[in-house]
Amino acid sequence: MKGFTKKVMVGAVAASMVMSSSLVAFASDASTTPAGTGTSGGSGEIEGVVDTSVYNAVLPTASAAAYDYIVDPQGLIRKTNAAKYEGKEFGEGTVFFENVDGDTSSYSNTSDAATIVNKSSKNLSVTVTATATPDSAADAAALATSKTFAADNTALEVYLGITDSVEGSTEKALTAAGAEMKAVLGAAPEGAYEYKYDSATQKYSYALKSDVSAFTFADYSFQINGAANANGTWKADTAVPAVSVKWDVDVTDDAATVETPVVPTITLNGTYSRANTENTFDMAGLDTATVSKVEALDSLGNVFAEITSSVYTVSGSSLKINGTTAPWGAGAVGADRGVKVTLSNGKTMQTTFRVTQ
Secondary structure, three states: OHHHHHHHHHHHHHHHHHHHHHHHHHHHHHHHOOOOOOOOOOOOOOOOOOOOOOOOEEOOOOOOOOOOEEEOOOOHHHHOOOHHHOOOOEOOOOEEEEEEEOOEEEEEOEOOOEEEEEOOOOEEEEEEEEEEEOOOOOOOOEEEOOOOOOOOOOOOEEEEEEEEOOOOOOOEEOEOOOEEEEEEEOOOOOOOEEEEEEOOOOEEEEEEOOOOOOOOOEEEEEEEEEEEOOOOOOOOOOOOOEEEEEEEEEEEOOOOOEOOOOOOEEEEOOOEEOOOOOEEEEEEOOOOOOEEEEEEEOOOOOEEEEEOOOOEEEEOOEEEEOOOOOOOOHHHOOOEEEEEEEEOOOOEEEEEEEEEO
16 A cells, blocks of 8 residues: 555656646746837828808899989979879989889889898908999980089989998998998807818818808998989980999908897796796896896797886896796796896897796
């Protein structure tokens, strides 16, 4: 038995030596193998570049007949109740332009306003040049420099002038050289433009939002008016000056002379609760205006009650409404209601909210 044990022990020791020898050999191989080297790299590329100077303007419709006019120095139209024109309405004066309103029209001494609207991302310069060219005939009517004619003035003269919508602007008489009016319209209001990515073209762009109904843009309009000397000896075939109006627009860095209109807005800060004595609404775009009236709206957005000053307070640009005394009763809980605010400058703003208990 002892002999067997010795044999087993010897065999075990021998096996152990063999295994140990193998393990040592493996360890020796790992320690002498190089760790290795490598190189990584990369390159950069521009994600994209867009032009944020975007031109977008609504221009008048060009028409060769836009400034056609009638000269009636003897007042024949009024004296015949506009029989030739099937009773259409004519204002006072001796020169008439047709004014179109939908499917109807009337006549006055001032043309329809031609309007330019700036929806560009930058300011827009506008130059309007209005020219009146007398006919070359010897007995043609001349251009007058004033729409007022002296009683002893018997010359065949027609006055044509241009006015525009810029506050403080002065009317100018048309001449053969041209009368020029200028304005710079403010850029589209903040938030009207957005950055976009087109997966089809795989390109970025900076463009006007598809829905801009909530924004108001700067606009500019101009009109032509006229008068004729009723004291002159007119003939039925007397030639009168022709009118031409040209407009040029382009984006510019010049300061605006026609600012983009400020549209007041109002939003609820948080939630509206009937138990809250200070439901706060944030107002923006007030400029120098103050709150003159606050009204409660029903679920359809119709005014159903005026909110008295004892129910609301105004502090700076914050409007606070006492929910415990406001017109929206218990029946409004869980439903949408609204508030409308009228400012001292006549502008209004409104918002809707969910009434909670």
